Structure formats: C-alpha cells, structure tokens
Amino acid sequence: MPITRFFLIRHAIVTPAARGILYGSMDVALCDIAMAQEAALYRWLAFRLPHGAHWVTSTLARTQATAEGIFAAGYPRTPLVREPELVEQHLGEWQGITHEELVERLTEPAHPFWPHGAGERPPGGEAFDDVVERVGPVLDGLADSHPDRDVVIVAHGGSIRAALAHATGISAHQALQFSIKNLGLTRLERHDGDWRVAAVNEEPWTPPPESAA
Numbered sequence: 001m002p003i004t005r006f007f008l009i010r011h012a013i014v015t016p017a018a019r020g021i022l023y024g025s026m027d028v029a030l031c032d033i034a035m036a037q038e039a040a041l042y043r044w045l046a047f048r049l050p051h052g053a054h055w056v057t058s059t060l061a062r063t064q065a066t067a068e069g070i071f072a073a074g075y076p077r078t079p080l081v082r083e084p085e086l087v088e089q090h091l092g093e094w095q096g097i098t099h100e101e102l103v104e105r106l107t108e109p110a111h112p113f114w115p116h117g118a119g120e121r122p123p124g125g126e127a128f129d130d131v132v133e134r135v136g137p138v139l140d141g142l143a144d145s146h147p148d149r150d151v152v153i154v155a156h157g158g159s160i161r162a163a164l165a166h167a168t169g170i171s172a173h174q175a176l177q178f179s180i181k182n183l184g185l186t187r188l189e190r191h192d193g194d195w196r197v198a199a200v201n202e203e204p205w206t207p208p209p210e211s212a213a
Contacts, residue, residue, distance in 0.1 A: 001191055001192045002147035002148050002191075002192060003190065003191050004143040004146050004148070004149055004190045005050070005150045005188075006139065006142075006143075006153060006187065006188040007049055007050070007186075007187055008152075008153045008155060008160050008163060008186040008188065009045065009066065009152070009155070009183060009185055009186075010155065010157050010160055010180050010182050011063045011065075011066040011155070011156060011182065011183075012034060012035055012038065012062070012065070012182055013030065013034045013182045014029065014062060015028065015031045016031065020099075021096055021098055021099075022091055022096070022097055022098075022102060022115070023095060024088055024091035024095045025087045025088045025089065025090040025091070027060050027062070028062060029061070029062070030062055030065050030066065035069060040204075041183050041204070042069050042073035042183075043073045043074060044204045045070050046070050046073040046075035048185065048204075049070070049152055050150040050152075051076060052150065053149070053151060053152045054081070054142075054149055054151045054152070055067065055151075055152045056081045056083050056142065056152070056153045057080050057082055057153070057154045058084070058088070058154075058155050059082045059084045059086075059087060060087055060088065060156075063154040063156070064080060064082070066183070067154045070154075085134045085135065085137070086138060086159045087156065087159070088157070088158045088159065089125070089126060089128055089131045090125045091122045091125045092122040092123050092124030093122060093123040093124050093125070094125065099115060102115055106120060108120045111173065111176050113176060113179070114128075117173065118171070118172035118175070118176055128158065128162070128172045128175075128176065131158050131162045131172075132162040132165045132166060132172045132175065135162035135163055136166035139188075139190070143190040160178075160186055161175040161176060161178050161180060163188060164178055164186070164197065164200070167190075167195035167197055168197060179201070180200075180201065181201050184201040184202070184203070185199065185203070186199065186200050186201065186202070187199040
C-alpha cells in the first residue's frame with residue numbers, strides 16, 4: 001500500500017504592521033526580530049524534517065522565506081515548487097483593512113475562533129469553503145505523483161486548516177477550530193486512498209528541569 005507522508009509548516013510570523021490588518025493573500029514580509037528569536041525552532045525543523053523530501057511552497061514570499069530559513073538552519077538546500085492553489089484565503093476588498101473595520105462589514109456571525117465565518121465571502125474574494133475546495137485536489141495530486149515519498153509543504157494557517165478538513169472530512173467551520181501555530185508542524189499521511197492525521201502543531205520536546213523530577 002503506497003503511503004505519502006506530508007509535513008505541513010505554517011510560515012513564520014509576519015511584521016507587526018501586517019498583523020494589525022487582514023492581509024489574507026497579500027504579500028507581506030516576515031518579522032526579522034521574530035526570526036532571530038526563533039532560531040532554535042528553525043534548527044529543530046531542519047533536524048526533524050525528512051531529508052530527500054519533495055518541497056512545495058505557496059507563491060507568496062513569506063512561505064518561501066520560511067523555507068529558506070529552514071535551509072539556513074541546516075536542512076540541505078532543496079528546489080522549491082511553488083503551488084498557487086496553496087495560498088492563503090483571498091479576502092477581496094477586505095484585504096488591508098483593520099480588524100476593527102471588519103466587524104462592520106460582516107454579513108454572518110463571526111466564527112468563535114476566527115474573525116469571520118467559513119461561509120462568509122468577502123466582496124471580490126473567496127470564502128474559507130472555497131479554500132478547502134482548492135487545497136484538497138492539490139494534496140491528492142501530490143499523493144498520486146509522489147507515492148511512498150515525503151512531501152514538505154510550507155503554507156499558511158488557512159491552507160493547513162483546509163488540508164485538515166480535506167483529510168478528515170470535517171466541515172470548513174470545524175476546520176477553523178484548529179489553532180495552527182506559526183512554524184508549527186502538522187503531519188498527514190495518505191495510505192492508498194485513506195487519510196490519517198499523525199500530528200497537529202508538533203513541537204520540540206523539552207525535558208523538565210531535574211529539580212522537578
């Protein structure tokens with residue numbers, strides 16, 4: 001039975017200015033200060049990710065910069081395949097507005113753990129339901145073309161939640177209940193035609209201090 005193992009990483013944290021707005025599929029920069037503070041996490045990812053994997057990023061610069069950070073931390077430099085269908089949710093006319101401005105524009109109740117509901121479609125943009133529909137075929141295509149291989153995907157919180165929805169069959173609304181951390185590692189496996197979730201937000205294990213034993 002062919003098994004394709006997926007290692008999905010959310011890009012590193014973006015600049016403070018970008019965090020103050022809804023940036024969606026805008027191209028925003030990573031935070032240099034945060035990158036320096038997270039050096040140990042980059043080294044862990046460089047050690048944890050399987051060598052010889054097929055690497056895929058979205059077409060947005062923040063995913064490619066995150067991959068470059070992992071390479072700089074020790075993972076052997078690998079060609080990056082850029083996949084446009086893995087970009088973050090396109091928020092249309094909402095992109096660039098503040099979170100406070102968003103409240104006045106919603107036509108449906110906000111999600112308990114997200115600024116807007118899964119079915120809310122911004123003018124000129126896409127609903128989160130649409131993200132699930134475009135990400136799923138990408139995963140299936142990669143599994144079909146890379147049987148018994150490891151695939152590393154550097155993407156976004158939205159596209160990783162969409163991948164979890166596709167793998168588990170849950171609704172887009174339920175997928176927004178997942179908290180996907182920046183530089184968090186989510187692992188999925190496709191066994192022939194069946195999906196398994198191996199981990200969400202896997203992190204380095206830090207032993208307790210000896211005094212706590």
